[in-house]
Amino acid sequence: KIVLKVHVDARGLPLEANVLKAEPENVAATFGNPSIAAVMQWQFNPARKHGKAIDGWVLVPFTFSLTEL
Secondary structure (H helix, E strand, O other), X not given: OEEEEEEEOOOOOEEEEEXXXXXXXXXXXXXXXXXXXXXXXXXXXXXXXXXXXXXEEEEEEEOOOOOOO
């Protein structure tokens, strides 16, 4: 499991993303960069304050499950 902390601008576009947590910690080395690359292509609903879109942060969890073929 990896949790990314993503900074989203008022248009809903991701500005930056970092691995906040990885369980176990060593999965960040393998899955961290691909997770960040994926989330940087997404579009989000921006945070709102008093009805106006604003920059904000969101936590995005990824759960990976490996199976044998």
